[in-house]
Amino acid sequence: MSRSRSDILLRSGLGTLAGLSGSVVLLILFFLVAGAMPALRDGVLPRLFLDEFWQPGSQRDPQYALLPMLAGSILVTVLAILIAAPLGIAGAIFHRFYLPPRFAAWNEHALELLAGVPSVVFGFWGLTVLVPLINRLHPPGQSLLAAGIVLGLMILPTVALTSQAALRAVPGSQLFAAAGLGLGRVATVFHIALPAARPGIVAGVILAVARAVGETMAVVMVCGNIAKYPQSVFDSVRPVTATIALEMGYATSSHKALLFTAALFLVLLSGALVGWLAFRKGKNEAAVN
Amino acid sequence: MVSLFPASFTRTRRPGDILLGIAGGLASAVTLLALGCILWDLVRLGLPHLSWSFLTGEVTENGRSGGIGPILISTLMILGFALAFVIPPALGCAIWLSEMVRQGSGAARIITGSVDLLASVPSIVFGLFGMSFFCQTLGLGFSILSGSLTLACMILPLLVRTTLSALQSLPADLRPTASALGLSGATMIGKILLPAALPGILVGITLGVGRALAETAALIFTSGYATRWPESPSDSGRALSVHIYDLAMNIPNGSGAASASALVLLVLIVLINTTAASLAARWHRRHSAS
Numbered sequence: 001m002s003r004s005r006s007d008i009l010l011r012s013g014l015g016t017l018a019g020l021s022g023s024v025v026l027l028i029l030f031f032l033v034a035g036a037m038p039a040l041r042d043g044v045l046p047r048l049f050l051d052e053f054w055q056p057g058s059q060r061d062p063q064y065a066l067l068p069m070l071a072g073s074i075l076v077t078v079l080a081i082l083i084a085a086p087l088g089i090a091g092a093i094f095h096r097f098y099l100p101p102r103f104a105a106w107n108e109h110a111l112e113l114l115a116g117v118p119s120v121v122f123g124f125w126g127l128t129v130l131v132p133l134i135n136r137l138h139p140p141g142q143s144l145l146a147a148g149i150v151l152g153l154m155i156l157p158t159v160a161l162t163s164q165a166a167l168r169a170v171p172g173s174q175l176f177a178a179a180g181l182g183l184g185r186v187a188t189v190f191h192i193a194l195p196a197a198r199p200g201i202v203a204g205v206i207l208a209v210a211r212a213v214g215e216t217m218a219v220v221m222v223c224g225n226i227a228k229y230p231q232s233v234f235d236s237v238r239p240v241t242a243t244i245a246l247e248m249g250y251a252t253s254s255h256k257a258l259l260f261t262a263a264l265f266l267v268l269l270s271g272a273l274v275g276w277l278a279f280r281k282g283k284n285e286a287a288v289n
Numbered sequence: 290m291v292s293l294f295p296a297s298f299t300r301t302r303r304p305g306d307i308l309l310g311i312a313g314g315l316a317s318a319v320t321l322l323a324l325g326c327i328l329w330d331l332v333r334l335g336l337p338h339l340s341w342s343f344l345t346g347e348v349t350e351n352g353r354s355g356g357i358g359p360i361l362i363s364t365l366m367i368l369g370f371a372l373a374f375v376i377p378p379a380l381g382c383a384i385w386l387s388e389m390v391r392q393g394s395g396a397a398r399i400i401t402g403s404v405d406l407l408a409s410v411p412s413i414v415f416g417l418f419g420m421s422f423f424c425q426t427l428g429l430g431f432s433i434l435s436g437s438l439t440l441a442c443m444i445l446p447l448l449v450r451t452t453l454s455a456l457q458s459l460p461a462d463l464r465p466t467a468s469a470l471g472l473s474g475a476t477m478i479g480k481i482l483l484p485a486a487l488p489g490i491l492v493g494i495t496l497g498v499g500r501a502l503a504e505t506a507a508l509i510f511t512s513g514y515a516t517r518w519p520e521s522p523s524d525s526g527r528a529l530s531v532h533i534y535d536l537a538m539n540i541p542n543g544s545g546a547a548s549a550s551a552l553v554l555l556v557l558i559v560l561i562n563t564t565a566a567s568l569a570a571r572w573h574r575r576h577s578a579s
Contacts, residue, residue: 007474011389017381021449022400024442025407028418035421087316094313097298107317114324116562118503120530121551124537125327128334128544153323160320172294179295186305188298214411216506217530221538241413241506248417248510260421263414274409 035260054227056255072237079148088159096167115157123221126150138234142224145233155208166200216241335552348516363526370437383452408446419511436512444497455489488572495565505530
């Protein structure tokens, strides 16, 4: 390749843009750490786990118990996955092994459409339709259950679509070999297709977990936002993301630093999940080669 | 699609086979029904409030009455500026990764790694970052500019990834042919590679618009809450998604207008995603043909 001056200019220009793109995440991490620093300095951090209540704005007796919020995040995510994973994976098996191709294509289009529905719309639906229903069953309605269902429905298309893709990627030759050996459909699904598609399905579920942990809007509108440990699925909860969304508008000093700490924690958690996925994928590809 | 499916599967009718079919069919039906119900509820609740004057009118009584005209304009401005901010670095980064460095070299891996890490950052964290960096540190305040810069950071990874894969799926012999013709790097990229990859890049941009339009958490504390007509990018402007959130959460009796706004948002998103899908299908067809 010729090395004219314009080419060198182009190369360095593009390199700068690439460096800029790569440094955005560093800038974010820097700001989160800088924002969280005061909490470290004031020795507030251990109180996240020791204090009893969350009243960071209080003048007289500020308390910083973050654990109930973490528990809220985890419980809502677990509930959402318990809804989305079985439905999504079973639906994907049906899609691949039972539905005629024409209907399968329609099913996929519908799921793709639903995967694009904005989270605030899910939250709004939860607030106006689902919460009153749950309220009739067991007040107050804004609850762990509502948040879990809304979030579960929101990540369901993603889980279904990734599972479908993973099942589709299983080589047809393996299925034909199984049929040739006299295996029926059920045996082929459980002993050939699912084990082969497992890495892809697990990857889809982990991505869904990362999305659920980081989701704000769909949850904040239906979870009730009470910063206590829930005693049942009908109790209100308050996940970490909801706390940030509700309080960052007015938080100051230690309180604000704690919100940055919580955000840093969220980034590390979802970064770890996605990084682990990439590592797994790399290892799988290395094993195949 | 070629059917890679043993015919013997559909000829046998064992109890286990039927059971699995019923279970899977139920799961599929529940999925589509539940999500279909959500769409139906939104249409049912929102349609009565929808009219031309709702789409173009001013926001009155905090949104309880009036329309969403200024909100739509703010949303468009946020989207437009976000695209203007994100396209140059995203394209530059993707071109650099695909044309200027060796695959798997240290620099390439660091850049792709950090772009992928950026993709995993939750949207509320973008909001927090945008508020403290663009609004406070850079002094942009709650403004359309702050909101669009925050969104630009958020959709950057998506755009880099789609552009990169569009460039990488171009026929490999384009590059040595262009070099053999004595074309400079700039000419090759500007006149050959980018035009050829353009449909793929457009798919990425369309998907990015969809993501940005759906976003709420990153915008609440960056682009602000103002409901008047925006006059410049440094004005605060409320995005449609933020409007839905505010009406539903903070305004008593706001749910009628909120449903109509949700319906508008939904229709826009569906339109954009369908456009992306048909662009992608066309790109795919052209590529398998060549």
